[in-house]
Amino acid sequence: MEFKEIVEKNRSYRRFDQSRRLDKKTLLDLVDLARKTPSAANRQLLRYVISCSPEIDSRIFETLSWAASLPDWPGPEEGERPAGYIVIVADEDSWDWARVDLGIAAQTILLGAAALGLGGCMLGNVRKERLKGILELEESLAIQLVIALGKPVEEVVLEEVGEGESITYYRSEDRVHHVPKRKLADLVIRICD
Amino acid sequence: MEFKEIVEKNRSYRRFDQSRRLDKKTLLDLVDLARKTPSAANRQLLRYVISCSPEIDSRIFETLSWAASLPDWPGPEEGERPAGYIVIVADEDSWDWARVDLGIAAQTILLGAAALGLGGCMLGNVRKERLKGILELEESLAIQLVIALGKPVEEVVLEEVGEGESITYYRSEDRVHHVPKRKLADLVIRICD
Numbered sequence: 001m002e003f004k005e006i007v008e009k010n011r012s013y014r015r016f017d018q019s020r021r022l023d024k025k026t027l028l029d030l031v032d033l034a035r036k037t038p039s040a041a042n043r044q045l046l047r048y049v050i051s052c053s054p055e056i057d058s059r060i061f062e063t064l065s066w067a068a069s070l071p072d073w074p075g076p077e078e079g080e081r082p083a084g085y086i087v088i089v090a091d092e093d094s095w096d097w098a099r100v101d102l103g104i105a106a107q108t109i110l111l112g113a114a115a116l117g118l119g120g121c122m123l124g125n126v127r128k129e130r131l132k133g134i135l136e137l138e139e140s141l142a143i144q145l146v147i148a149l150g151k152p153v154e155e156v157v158l159e160e161v162g163e164g165e166s167i168t169y170y171r172s173e174d175r176v177h178h179v180p181k182r183k184l185a186d187l188v189i190r191i192c193d
Numbered sequence: 194m195e196f197k198e199i200v201e202k203n204r205s206y207r208r209f210d211q212s213r214r215l216d217k218k219t220l221l222d223l224v225d226l227a228r229k230t231p232s233a234a235n236r237q238l239l240r241y242v243i244s245c246s247p248e249i250d251s252r253i254f255e256t257l258s259w260a261a262s263l264p265d266w267p268g269p270e271e272g273e274r275p276a277g278y279i280v281i282v283a284d285e286d287s288w289d290w291a292r293v294d295l296g297i298a299a300q301t302i303l304l305g306a307a308a309l310g311l312g313g314c315m316l317g318n319v320r321k322e323r324l325k326g327i328l329e330l331e332e333s334l335a336i337q338l339v340i341a342l343g344k345p346v347e348e349v350v351l352e353e354v355g356e357g358e359s360i361t362y363y364r365s366e367d368r369v370h371h372v373p374k375r376k377l378a379d380l381v382i383r384i385c386d
Contacts, residue, residue, distance in 0.1 A: 042360055099296070
């Protein structure tokens, strides 16, 4: 698959074939990709918890909030829930640049999943103290992001919108998920050539 | 190229064949990859300036600090300087999650460059007000990151290190750049399977 195609396939998926479980090796391989990414000043402050245990997965699920822009949708129903998780943590007193490392690592994991025909979603709205308890994490560590993973069963399409148009994502009656993205010409504010 | 190979080729390169200029289309294609990435709450707060003008490139170069861990190295000499730049900016009062978007976007741009046989480096230590002037940016915008790009002419290798060993990158006498990375087993702090 060409890299551009991987980027295009890598959408934020929130409905999965829950019966297609991920295994430990797949999750570790994805974290190994994140391990090999650049890190600000090479400090490597991020740490990872992986889960492909149905029991722990269902407890992780209970700590997550889904799709703030779809207030009528409580999140995926049983059967369409994630089939594995990678939870990214860091020291509580973490450095500002660790937020950038977080984006680098999470995106690399999700592109790696897309290259395998899988998909996922970064979830930042998490009941963090409860999740720390479930994962039995040390007090000094803070949950940064939960990456939900699985074999997607939903269609997500990008829609180009002009300046001033709504960028709120929405779901059409056929359950297709639409994500408005700004045009390239609106994002590139200056070209020096 | 397999995705894993792209991730491995994507190192932080700081020496380039300056004569192999990047063109506007290549830079726009890389920004278009970033445009298609997930963005926190889909807010899309990042904006981009591209430069492949030798004159503007040399003025951008003057605002950059290189490789804090190599204090004796002032940065690439003439002939090995970047052959193009993508500067990422955002509103000054930007949201915390825009830092995560920044990592997502910058990493996607650099992976896209690696897939083309190019390479680059994220530079955060930038004389930002001076660069804003050079790029004639609106007062409300803040420089987030400069991505230097080109055809790399240096070898960068990852070295696995154990807990407690130094993670400071270094250059050996043959000018190879070594980047110590923690082991997978040290980064994955818990496995629920």
